[in-house]
Amino acid sequence: MSTFVTLLVIGLSEGxxxxxxxxxxxxxxKATGVINFAQGEFLLIGAYSFYTAFVIMQxxxxxxxxxxxxxxxxxxxxxERFILRPMVGQSHISIIMVTIGLASVLSAIVQMFYGTQPxxxxxxxxxxxxxILGGSVPVNRLWAIVICAVVLGLLTWFFQxxxxxxxxxxVADDQQAAMTVGISVRRxxxxxxxxxxxxxxxxxxxxxxVTAVEMNIVNFGLLVFPVVIMGGLDSVPGTIxxxxxxxLVSQFVSGYMDPGLAEIVPYxxxxxxxxxxxYGVFGEKRIERV
Amino acid sequence: MTAAxxxxxxxxxxxxxxxxxxxxxxxxxxxEVILVLRGLSLEVPEGQIVALLxxxxxxxxxxxxxxxxxxxxxxGEVTSGHxxxxxxxxxxxxxPERVKRGLSxxxxxxxxxxxxxxxxxxLAGGYTKAGEAAExxxxxxxxxxxxxxxxxRTAGFLSGGEQQMLAIxxxxxxxPTLLMLDEPSLGLAPLLVEEIFETxxxxxxxxxxxxxxxxxxxxxxxxxxxxxxxxxxGRIMLEGEADALANNPDVKEFYLGVGGDAGKxxxxxxxxxxxxxxxx
Numbered sequence: 001m002s003t004f005v006t007l008l009v010i011g012l013s014e015g016x017x018x019x020x021x022x023x024x025x026x027x028x029x030k031a032t033g034v035i036n037f038a039q040g041e042f043l044l045i046g047a048y049s050f051y052t053a054f055v056i057m058q059x060x061x062x063x064x065x066x067x068x069x070x071x072x073x074x075x076x077x078x079x080e081r082f083i084l085r086p087m088v089g090q091s092h093i094s095i096i097m098v099t100i101g102l103a104s105v106l107s108a109i110v111q112m113f114y115g116t117q118p119x120x121x122x123x124x125x126x127x128x129x130x131x132i133l134g135g136s137v138p139v140n141r142l143w144a145i146v147i148c149a150v151v152l153g154l155l156t157w158f159f160q161x162x163x164x165x166x167x168x169x170x171v172a173d174d175q176q177a178a179m180t181v182g183i184s185v186r187r188x189x190x191x192x193x194x195x196x197x198x199x200x201x202x203x204x205x206x207x208x209x210v211t212a213v214e215m216n217i218v219n220f221g222l223l224v225f226p227v228v229i230m231g232g233l234d235s236v237p238g239t240i241x242x243x244x245x246x247x248l249v250s251q252f253v254s255g256y257m258d259p260g261l262a263e264i265v266p267y268x269x270x271x272x273x274x275x276x277x278x279y280g281v282f283g284e285k286r287i288e289r290v
Numbered sequence: 291m292t293a294a295x296x297x298x299x300x301x302x303x304x305x306x307x308x309x310x311x312x313x314x315x316x317x318x319x320x321x322e323v324i325l326v327l328r329g330l331s332l333e334v335p336e337g338q339i340v341a342l343l344x345x346x347x348x349x350x351x352x353x354x355x356x357x358x359x360x361x362x363x364x365x366g367e368v369t370s371g372h373x374x375x376x377x378x379x380x381x382x383x384x385x386p387e388r389v390k391r392g393l394s395x396x397x398x399x400x401x402x403x404x405x406x407x408x409x410x411x412x413l414a415g416g417y418t419k420a421g422e423a424a425e426x427x428x429x430x431x432x433x434x435x436x437x438x439x440x441x442x443r444t445a446g447f448l449s450g451g452e453q454q455m456l457a458i459x460x461x462x463x464x465x466p467t468l469l470m471l472d473e474p475s476l477g478l479a480p481l482l483v484e485e486i487f488e489t490x491x492x493x494x495x496x497x498x499x500x501x502x503x504x505x506x507x508x509x510x511x512x513x514x515x516x517x518x519x520x521x522x523x524g525r526i527m528l529e530g531e532a533d534a535l536a537n538n539p540d541v542k543e544f545y546l547g548v549g550g551d552a553g554k555x556x557x558x559x560x561x562x563x564x565x566x567x568x569x570x
Contacts, residue, residue, distance in 0.1 A: 163413070163420050170403045170414040176363055177401035182389030182418035182464055 005135030007255040013141040015247020016148035019240045021203040022227040024196030030172040030234045031192035037099040040221015041106035046201030047208040068201045076197030118214035144206045226270040238282025309333040316371030326352045328524040339501040341511040344521035350504045354470045358395035359385035390418045394466035398473045400457045404446030415463030430459040451482040471503040508545035512536045
């Protein structure tokens with residue numbers, strides 16, 4: 001029982017972080033139709049820019065977070081404007097190749113400046129552990145769950161209820177019709193990339209706090225693919241459920257079976273989902289009237 | 291939206307109110323090679339309903355796309371001439387800017403946002419006038435009580451007629467002074483077509499909304515319009531008061547399908563109108 005609780009909390013926290021990272025991916029895919037292979041690198045950029053502001057420049061944490069947000073927004077908007085906008089109208093494969101290239105460039109830039117050694121960051125979230133139902137649970141994991149849940153809730157609210165969220169969904173549905181009601185498609189694209197970069201920043205910083213600031217964040221970012229495919233690529237609730245499922249499954253496999261197997265189990269889930277429900281567990285069925 | 295007097299309907303030479311939209315001698319080219327509009331000019335006076343008629347491929351939709359700024363999204367370009375709206379040159383303006391200034395388009399085929407609810411569709415329609423959205427929403431629901439009943443439904447599952455109502459309602463959310471409708475009757479049953487045109491006439495009469503409508507169904511369109519233009523091959527061929535057009539023998543024959551002497555009709559006459567001499 002005690003192992004179970006510990007694994008449950010760690011799995012939920014990993015899953016929540018994963019869901020947040022994957023939500024950025026889904027935002028971009030929904031609004032602009034781009035499959036962004038560089039989402040993991042966005043986490044990396046987020047974690048390192050926060051690290052630079054917080055540890056190297058010794059800024060207070062709130063200011064450091066603002067610097068992180070600023071860097072995230074700039075990276076997101078610049079990538080959209082100068083790398084993806086010229087690709088509008090190109091085939092899916094070309095766009096995917098571009099984002100893979102972008103991923104290499106971004107991670108190379110980080111390596112150039114910071115090397116490949118993991119960096120230690122002073123703890124941001126409270127440390128120590130509490131005992132829940134006999135299991136010892138790290139407090140920072142609990143905080144990670146809370147933070148991700150709040151941010152996910154805010155993003156979902158933004159997407160469902162706010163004026164710009166409705167505009168983003170409208171653009172996702174029909175770009176030309178969105179233009180006829182006065183929505184600037186370019187601005188919505190820029191907004192989606194910026195939001196994706198911000199959610200990646202928060203996911204990256206939280207992840208860095210519970211693990212370390214290191215290149216491995218990219219590997220964690222790769223897990224967004226099983227998550228979004230399970231969620232159906234364009235569903236916000238699906239992404240959250242997908243993230244939590246992948247997080248939990250890999251923790252339980254690692255705890256009860258084999259840590260090595262835990263590395264690949266998300267991809268086994270991915271293949272199973274594709275075999276059984278190719279449009280994902282929560283995938284939107286296309287509405288077609290004839 | 292101010293009510294403009296219904297001037298000169300069918301009474302002698304038109305005493306033209308100031309033109310809200312005027313298109314002056316524009317040329318539109320798609321993909322840098324396909325010339326679709328060849329020197330088209332038309333004017334939409336404030337407070338009137340203007341019908342733009344013509345056969346398939348004449349360039350009607352392209353005209354509306356040029357006016358609403360959608361051409362760049364289809365590799366089209368206005369290469370000469372200019373378009374003014376409310377006295378301002380909008381030839382090169384972005385589509386969203388034109389909506390802000392009061393020029394709205396209801397696209398052909400309705401184009402509602404299929405995965406959004408009716409309410410969210412309308413909300414998206416009010417994007418440029420967010421401050422007044424609640425008020426306008428009340429007006430739209432009052433105008434289309436049916437939409438109010440269906441506000442929580444997903445737009446993609448509505449029937450064609452309901453979607454057309456929604457598309458018009460969504461365009462109204464931007465508080466346009468000129469509403470352009472591209473074939474609102476497309477694919478609808480005759481009764482629904484009547485209903486749509488009644489709605490258009492009512493909007494014009496109640497709120498003074500200026501309307502430019504494209505229609506295949508010339509009879510219905512001319513029955514509510516004040517003024518009509520007939521297009522062929524990227525140019526205006528004929529224009530006039532709606533009543534005069536409806537009684538024009540050529541229009542009757544080609545667009546209303548009733549004119550001419552049935553006994554004497556021959557294919558050669560048709561060719562005479564339709565075809566120009568060619569060398570090759």
